[in-house]
Amino acid sequence: MALGEVNPIHLDPAAARNAGFPDIVAPPSFFVVLEALANEALRSRGERTVDELIGSDNRYLLHGEEDYFYRGLVYAGDEVVISTTVTDFYNKNNGALEFAVLASAVDHVSRGRLIDAKRVLVHKLPGQLEP
């Protein structure tokens, strides 16, 4: 697996079931995959993704902060709803750094809230020195 994960509950459905889970268990960083899938679905419906909404530019985009509250596990086969709100925008260093703050929730139809996420995305505009 791309993170070097070796725990079979994240890789093998039989191992996950043997361990008492209904199917493969998503690791904590799986939120990015959920968001990517949601973005694909939005694009296929002709709707704007959060990236497009905030005008994020792949050339300058960095993660600032990530904060995930894990309320319940996510399993292979789950159908979830992910909703994201832009909660803040600000600049620093005379506009050399731009920040967008996003709050997201991942809900399962019967198991309820699985993840609450707060993320700060940063634009580091060109011409600035490396930290």
Add this chain to the structure above:
Amino acid sequence: MTDLPDLAEARVGDVLPELEYGPITRMMLALYAAASGDHNPVHVDSDAAHAAGLQDVFAHGMLSFGVLSRAVTAWAGIERVRRVRCRFSAITQVHDTITVRATIAERLVLQDETCVRLSIIAVAGGARQTLKGDAWVAVE
């Protein structure tokens, strides 16, 4: 559920085993892009990285977060992980090895559960701190 590690003996000041990931090759970045759905060219296409004013491709931030959270789940079992947060302070470059170091910083009660807070850093290329964060884990 899984045989959860016994955290009853966990004490403030305990240091977790270090976790290493890397050296990060371009292939690993390509595989992470495919796995995560993040196809930002600056992580896999050196022409795109140069056009963005960078020396070379660099690792996805969430790859580092993923390795950091691996250290937490390996120690506690994913069922016990309640919250993971981190702040990014430096880029992880291609060819870097990521090292995750965690210490038990605090014992506390969260929503009626006894938990510990791990204080965690990730370091790239041996010395450059890239992430600083915390993880809250139930110890039962």
